[in-house]
Amino acid sequence: MSTTNQAFIKAYRQDNAQPDGAGGVPVIGGEHVPAAHAAVAGAVSAGEVARSQDRARALPERRPLSSYILQAQPARELRIDDGAESPPFQPGTTVASFQWPAVCRTLIQQCGPQLDQVTRLLLARAGVGNSLIGVIGLFGGSGATTTALCLASRAAARGPRVIVGDSNFCNPQLAKLLDAVPTAGWEEVLKHAAPLADAVVHATDDNLDLLALGVRPVKDPQPMVGGLQAAVTAGVLRHSYDLAILDLGAFFDPTSQTVLMELVSNMGVDAAVAIAGPRPADPRDLATIVEYLDRTGCELLGIIENRVAKPQAA
Numbered sequence: 001m002s003t004t005n006q007a008f009i010k011a012y013r014q015d016n017a018q019p020d021g022a023g024g025v026p027v028i029g030g031e032h033v034p035a036a037h038a039a040v041a042g043a044v045s046a047g048e049v050a051r052s053q054d055r056a057r058a059l060p061e062r063r064p065l066s067s068y069i070l071q072a073q074p075a076r077e078l079r080i081d082d083g084a085e086s087p088p089f090q091p092g093t094t095v096a097s098f099q100w101p102a103v104c105r106t107l108i109q110q111c112g113p114q115l116d117q118v119t120r121l122l123l124a125r126a127g128v129g130n131s132l133i134g135v136i137g138l139f140g141g142s143g144a145t146t147t148a149l150c151l152a153s154r155a156a157a158r159g160p161r162v163i164v165g166d167s168n169f170c171n172p173q174l175a176k177l178l179d180a181v182p183t184a185g186w187e188e189v190l191k192h193a194a195p196l197a198d199a200v201v202h203a204t205d206d207n208l209d210l211l212a213l214g215v216r217p218v219k220d221p222q223p224m225v226g227g228l229q230a231a232v233t234a235g236v237l238r239h240s241y242d243l244a245i246l247d248l249g250a251f252f253d254p255t256s257q258t259v260l261m262e263l264v265s266n267m268g269v270d271a272a273v274a275i276a277g278p279r280p281a282d283p284r285d286l287a288t289i290v291e292y293l294d295r296t297g298c299e300l301l302g303i304i305e306n307r308v309a310k311p312q313a314a
Helices: 003-011 046-058 102-127 144-156 186-190 228-240 257-267 283-294
Strands: 093-095 132-137 162-166 200-203 208-211 243-250 271-276 299-305
Touching: 102 132, 102 144, 102 243, 102 271, 102 299, 132 144, 132 228, 132 257, 144 162, 144 208, 144 243, 144 271, 162 228, 186 228, 228 257, 243 257, 271 283, 283 299
Parallel strands: 093 200, 132 243, 132 271, 162 208, 162 243, 271 299
Antiparallel strands: 200 208
């Protein structure tokens, strides 16, 4: 385990949540929010944002597996004769706007400044070439999907080209939550049955793209996520978007963990944010995630403790 990640575990070894405004910076991605307020607790401080930005500037740019496939067409060659840039990657479906879930609208309204603080951290990393970011729930129902949507929305509102991707093959939700219907699901792309553009939906008013899976869980996804087409997808996302946020599903789920780690490794995911809730994150769980991510070169940026997530049934 790296020195940075050991320091991370030590810094976040706090089981008692600080209330909103008590010195910490609460960020939340829950599924159930009280009408009057959201009880939130987080773990990304202002100092951590500044330190992460400093570390990001010093990091060399990582090269995903797909960069070796696309060497013949580096980004600077995508020019037309008059010197203007060629049209960027074009999604297969365009809509006026997504139909945002009520929980996302509530969280953005009530926790916008906290979400923006994390968004600035992600954009800082993307600015030095680490643009592929994963959102990982510790357990099912922790609010990772909602958090990914909220962070993508806040990032897109700042103007860069942003895509949010559904990489939760065991429980795909993004297309359903946003009421978006792609021409084909990403799983069809990974099976070489459709072009990547067919799995992408662009919302003009939201300035946001969606890489969508179908609405049903994918049977035996591991061969697909470990294949060449997933690495190629990563290369396209890096080239075409300033920031790509992937909902990776639950880490401590025996069905999804293997798929999650295969995807992180094959796509070369640069960094991740973990989501815990409704209980505080156990430092031992965080240490396990850091250990696994370290093997792939993916950095755990921090933990968001979601105190309004729905408790799992016993």
